[in-house]
Structures are given as C-alpha cells and as structure tokens.
Amino acid sequence: GENVEQHPSTLSVQEGDSAVIKCTYSDSASNYFPWYKQELGKGPQLIIDIRSNVGEKKDQRIAVTLNKTAKHFSLHITETQPEDSAVYFCAASVDNDMRFGAGTRLTVKP
C-alpha cells in the first residue's frame, strides 16, 4: 500500500518568513495530493490540493508543487503569520484510498 513520509516533523519560523514542508510517496498510481491544517482540538481542514496532471498550484500565500517522477510534493507558505501555527499533514490518494504523513508542527513566532 501507499506510504507517505513527511519532513520536517517540527518547523519554527519568524513571522513574515517562508515555510516549506516536504512529502514523498511510494505508490506511483497516487493521483491526488491534498494538504490539511489541524489546529488544536479540531479535525484536519483541507487547505490546498493538487492532482497528478498539474505540477504547481497556488492559492494566495499557499502553494503546492508536485514532482511525479521523483514522487515528492511540497507545501510552501509565504509571509507566514502567527495564525499559520498548526500541524500540517500531507496525503496521497488513489481511488479514494488516502494515506497521511505523520505531520509537521509549524510554529510562527511573532
């Protein structure tokens, strides 16, 4: 089955700096790659996603890139703000079978 690895496990940045989280996946059939943000006491919330026929997608301060050949994808957050502090999960999916990375705890220091 699919195996998703996520790095780093923790990330601390200064407000205004950029943050990058990277994931790799094992199943070349995976074709859907969402990113979730989980705040304390809440369920994960979808923040951005990308499909395998696209190499990059951007939504305001958040962007995701996908390299199918290397089987890795990344989340980029620019101009970070304290409210970006949360745990971020990547996932890889094929046919509604989604596997999650272990998560990255992002701390944005004011």
Place this chain on the structure above:
Amino acid sequence: EAGVAQSPRYKIIEKRQSVAFWCNPISGHATLYWYQQILGQGPKLLIQFQNNGVVDDSQLPKDRFSAERLKGVDSTLKIQPAKLEDSAVYLCASSHRNSGYTFGSGTRLTVV
C-alpha cells in the same frame, strides 16, 4: 453546507468497557471514513465505507472494533472491550469521488 457531525466530543471510560461513536457525513457524500489519530501522529485509516458497503477494513482491529453504516448515511464505530492503547482521537470524514476529505471535529477517547 453543513459539515461532518460527530458525537460525543469527549469520552472517558475504564479499560474493558465499551464505547460507541457516531458520525453524520455531509449530505450526498457516498464515501465515509473512520480514522484513529494517536497524539503526535497522522490519522490512520480504520475503515472506509462506500454507501453502506465496506471498501477497506484491513487496519480495523476486528477482535474489538466494529463499525456499521446501515442506511448508507450515518455511521457508528464501536470498541468493545477498550484497551489503554485505544486512547486517541477518532475522526470521521466523508468525501465525494476522489476529492479532499471533510473531517469532523473528532471524538477524543481516554481509556483509564
């Protein structure tokens, strides 16, 4: 649209007791998932339903966990008997085709 509803939000039980969680997915979402999230880890799939049929329950500890979605809408997940290592957040999610899941807020289970 209304989100995924889960109840209860919190539950504390003693080991060997039983517990049940309830989930009502987003209307029209045929696929429903139950995930277990242990503190500090990513969600781990327990069971996936497509309408009222089970698609994947390979990681469900079937000696103590059971789940049903009888009418293809809401679902219950039961643990009987509970063990200390079952302490976790149990997340329900639903999706429409191969798109992003919508998660509920989860049920935090503490087994003492």
